[in-house]
Amino acid sequence: MAKIYVAGHRGMVGSAILRQLEARGSDGLITRSSAELDLTDQAAVRDFMQTERPDVVVLAAAKVGGIHANNTYPADFIHDNLLIEVNVIGQAHAAGVQKLLQLGSSCIYPREVPQPMAEDALLTGVLEPTNEPYAVAKIAGIKLCESFNRQHGRDYRSVMPTNLYGPGDNFHPENSHVLPALIRRFHDAVEAGAEEVVIWGSGKPRREFLHVDDMAAASVFVMDLDAEAYARETRPMLSHINVGTGTDISIAELAGMVADVTGFKGQLSFDASKPDGTMRKLMDVSRLSRLGWTASIGLREGIAETYGWYLRQAGSLRSK
C-alpha cells in the first residue's frame, strides 16, 4: 500500500481528504500537525521527507482566509504560502517522491476574465487586489509542479478549487470566508432575536460554492487518474485542473439561503464600506467533467448539513 503524506490534515480540506482515503482502506497515511512540523521550516521539512520518504504527497496545508484576512495580512499570505510550497514540493522531489497533488485556488485567475474561467486563462491579466499576494503564491505552486515535471519527469498535479465550505470550516467572524461567516452571523441573530443582519459589500458579487466532501472526492479522483489521462487534459505543461460545480450565485442570494436554513426572519442590510472583491468567479469545469468527475452535493443541502455540524460543535467554535 502506498505511503501517502497528507499535509494540512487538520484543516477543512485535508481532514476531508483523509476521511476519503481512510474510507477506502488506505493504511499508509502519514500526518503531522503544524505544531509537529512547521512547513515553513525548510530544514524540518527536509528531515521529515528524508525520514518518511512517502510515495505520494497531498499538499492541503496553506495559510487560508477570506477577503478581509487576505486584505489585512497580505505579507503573511504570500510569505507563508510560498515557503510551504517551495519546501513541500522541493523537498518531496529531493526525497524522490514521484507523485504529488497540490491545492491552489480559483483566485489565480485574472479579475476581468471571460466567465466561466478556463484553465488557460491563467496569467492572461491583472489579479484581484484583495488577494493578489495569496494568488501569486498559488500560481507559483502551479509553476513549481509544472517545472519539476518538465525538468525531472515528476508527476506533480494541481487542482484549483472554487470557494469551499463544509464541516471543519473556519467560522471566525472576520477572518473566515463568506459562507461560514454568514452561518455564524445568522445563527447569532436568531439566538439574540435581532431584526437585521449585515452582509459585507454590495451583495452583487457572484461566487461558486463546492462542498468539501466533493472537493476531497475530486482530489482523490485527480490523484488516481492515470498519467496519460491527466496529460491529455493538461498538455503541454502538465498543468492544473479546475474543481467546482459550474454554477454560481450572488452573495445576496446566498445570504437569503443561509437565512432560510437558520430560520432568520428579519431584514438584510449591506455594508458598502466592505470590499466586494472579484465580481464573478465561475469555474469552467469541462476538463474535469471530460475526465469523468462532477460534483454531487447541492448548495442548499450542503449548507443545511454544515449548519447541523456547526450546531453540534456547540460553544467550542463560537468561543474562537
Ligand SMILES: NC(=O)C1=CN([C@@H]2O[C@H](COP(=O)(O)OP(=O)(O)OC[C@H]3O[C@@H](n4cnc5c(N)ncnc54)[C@H](OP(=O)(O)O)[C@@H]3O)[C@@H](O)[C@H]2O)C=CC1
Ligand atoms: N477554504 C476554501 O474556500 C478554499 C481553500 N483552498 C485551498 O485548499 C487548501 C486547504 O484549505 P482549507 O482546508 O480550507 O484550510 P484550513 O485553514 O482549514 O487548513 C489549513 C491547514 O494548513 C495547515 N498549515 C498552515 N500553515 C502551516 C504550517 N506553517 N505548517 C504546517 N501546516 C500548516 C494547518 O495545520 P494545523 O491545523 O496543524 O495548524 C491547517 O490544518 C489550501 O491550499 C487552500 O488554499 C482553495 C480554494 C478555496
Ligand SMILES: C[C@H]1O[C@H](OP(=O)(O)OP(=O)(O)OC[C@H]2O[C@@H](n3cnc4c(=O)[nH]c(N)nc43)[C@H](O)[C@@H]2O)[C@@H](O)[C@@H](O)C1=O
Ligand atoms: C476562496 C477565496 O476566498 C477569498 O476570496 P473571496 O471569494 O472574495 O472570499 P470571501 O468568501 O471572503 O468573500 C466572498 C464575497 O462575500 C462577501 N461577504 C459578505 N459578507 C461576508 C462576510 O461576512 N465575510 C466574508 N468573508 N465575506 C463576506 C465579500 O465581501 C465578497 O464579496 C480570497 O481572498 C481567497 O482566499 C480565495 O481563494
